[in-house]
Amino acid sequence: MRIVFKTSYDRDIDLHEHGWSRAKIAVLLGIMILLPFLVGEYYLAEATNTLIWALAGMGLMIAVGHTGQVSLGHAAFLSIGAYTDAALMNAGLPFLVAFPAAGLVAGLFGAVIAIPAVRMSGIYLAIATLAVFVIVEELVILLEPITGGVGGTMAPSITFFGISFDRYGALQNFYWLILGVVALVTWGYANLMRSPTGRSFLAVRDSEVSARALGINVTRTKALAFGLSSGVTGLAGALMGHYIGFFNYELFSIFISINLLLVVTIGGLGFIQGAFLGAILITGMPQLIAIMRDGLNASTGIDLGSIPGLDTMMFSVILILFIIFEPTGLYGRWLKIRTYFEIFPLARRDMFRRQKSYLKTERMK
Amino acid sequence: MELLQLMIGGLANGCIYGLVALGFVLIYKASEGVNFAQGDMMMLGAFVALGLGNSAQMGLSFWLAVPIAIVIMFGVGWGVERVVVRRIFGQPQFALVILTIAMGFVFRFVAGSIWGYTPLVLETPFAGQNLRGGGIVISVSDLITIGVTIALTLGLWAFFAFTRIGLAAQAASQNQMAAYIVGVPVMRINSIIWGLSGAVATVAGVLYATRGAIDPNIGLLGIKAFAAAVIGGLGSLPGALLGGIIIGVVEPIAGRYAPGELAIMSPYIIMLIVLVTRPGGLFAQMHAKKV
């Protein structure tokens, strides 16, 4: 077990408690930067996809993991981000304007719908977001001049400062661009969580009534959290548009919303790291299933490829198993394993036993 | 006349939304959980009845196949509670939301694996029969749908108002801990309620199937039914039915006089309006939390 001697409050305020964890992050970032030289085009594209999902996951994590607002409709904000970015770029604006604008539009939209929605609690908010999702999906089809309607639209190639960041022509640059965005957002998110704003999110999540008693304006805090959440998700949507290239409303289906929920739940609710772990899982799983399926086909002749919907089915089963057996997600499981070894051999079986809580009615809010 | 015709079709549709919504309300009343797999349970129920009744499958008589399907789906609902839902007792509410969404996908996969993804038609004794009068055509299946829905809603209402289990279920939803202490078998009641909602879902599924072909994706209708339950107020049985009918009637009328996209949006727009103006639904059950 590591003992940290603290000589100033800054040690607690800093992002990292000790140099070792700072070094680990630096090494990880270094590997990520060098990745284009380590793997081929195919896996680099997959890594890009994972980063985009991690970004979207962070977006949803702000709402679900840190403010306790469940959203079943976050695909709507992906969609708003993607279409705003594509439409602005098609109108001739540069990426450096269109991209932040996409986040801003998605964020403002999220904050605006959050203001009436925050009056609702728990389950009602989840339903309202579902409704917003359906409405946005239909609006996308209706607004054909901007969105291309059912036919879809094209996210143009990115170029700025004379450098191409084209998804196909310059995949390395495209990857670095996304890595940069993800790193920046992660840094901002981590900052948020060590500051008064982040603490007010947690306060609202855990007890609204005492948050009020401490002077926290619950409505404003929730709207801010939801706005930030949808803004970050909008940024991810814009990048997703560029990653796919040509897309229509079907890219942002209800299943994407569900997959996003999967990312944050399986990754670990309430941990920024969870968004990354969840994203790795959700983008890596189809690969893994495909490899296993091919192996099974070659060795036994059983063709699982002929069963439609197997991927979704397996995701669902994994999700069910996680919720039942490890509700803290992958990151929570990791924390337990780490603690076990740090204090070895002092760990006890029931150390992490969850407190039994009984259902309190939500009608009494 | 056209409007009246649309409204009758919408009424029957609305009854089905209402029945699926009843399933939501049942579970919400008992455990304050929301079963997002309710639509998929409806789908599964319809397929089980189809598997038992259609001549190309097991070929039982329709009147035998439907009760058996209802019993089987009661078992499925009961089993889901026993095996899965019970294990997350005490976790935050949204855990159940995600869990049941995932379960819906599993149901869809199961149905797709057994019955395939091409639409199938349930064979019924009253298929294609219509009643005519005054320029209006009413199909027998619409009439049956409306009749069964009314009967079932009354039955469920009586169940919660008068039977021991129904009253105990209501007590459990107010405060599980307290109900447990005074001797309400909270766990057993939850299982029964889940079974019951599986049975109601099957009735809804069969009624749906009498009016058109079914495939494993009809469970997505659950989202619309959900809007119905919310419009009515999640804890209210008559509210669910009313919400279903409102949606069922508005949808075809909007589809007739407005662009198709607006018709698809209409249930959700109504729901949002209700949520914003009356956050607890038309039959709200919200109180301030005691601190």
Add this chain to the structure above:
Amino acid sequence: MSLLEVKDLAVHFGGVKAVDGVSFKVDPGEVFAIIGPNGAGKSTIFNLISRIYEPTRGTIHFDGRNITGLKAHDIASLGIARTFQNIELFDHSTVLANLLMGRHTHRSTNFVQDILFLPKVRRAEREHRRRVEEVIEFLELEAYRKKMIAGLPYGVRKVVEIGRALAIGPKLILLDEPASGLSVEETQDVAFWIEDMRRDMGLTVLMVEHDMSLVNQVSDRVLAVANGKPLAEGTPQEVQADPHVQAAYLGTPEEDAA
């Protein structure tokens, strides 16, 4: 002039008159206790002062200002802090984070500055931390700084909640049954802390309490309520000697008359 003045306060829930015409004044630097049997409306009075409930009639003045129309989240910045009867802490955060949340009314940065973590934010954080450390030292919570609330014993959580209220830096602190569920030793600690809050921090304390030994030990004046109505007001001894109060507690036929 009195710090808190409650005049003819009443709230009805449906047909139930939870609080019905309660008036009292709390002077600066005073420890004022509200006592009464279960369901007498004591906590409801607290919830009215902290604006969680809307009064049916009556007014609440704090520091000469009418606060009856304010929102619940406006109360803390005036200098009114409170604790809850059933402990409402942020369970999935550490003790330190809980106490820092108590500093919300003193925040000087907006969310954009927070995301960028400008030097200004760091300076403010140091100041918040310094203030919180004072509270930690006062309540002897050093050993629990980095512990999650969810794993703490009841008695400690109770103290953390008092700490969070103190972190606001209030003029008036409302303690809702600070001694309930505590051992004799812990209750004695609470008594000393209340004394210190008044003497060293210059706080005014308004508390609801069942434990009469604590009430006798620390309070200057006591208001007894029953069925939402005031019964008697005075020193602890006077109130306990009052026949109406004795009747309300012992449940003689006079109860109905009161």
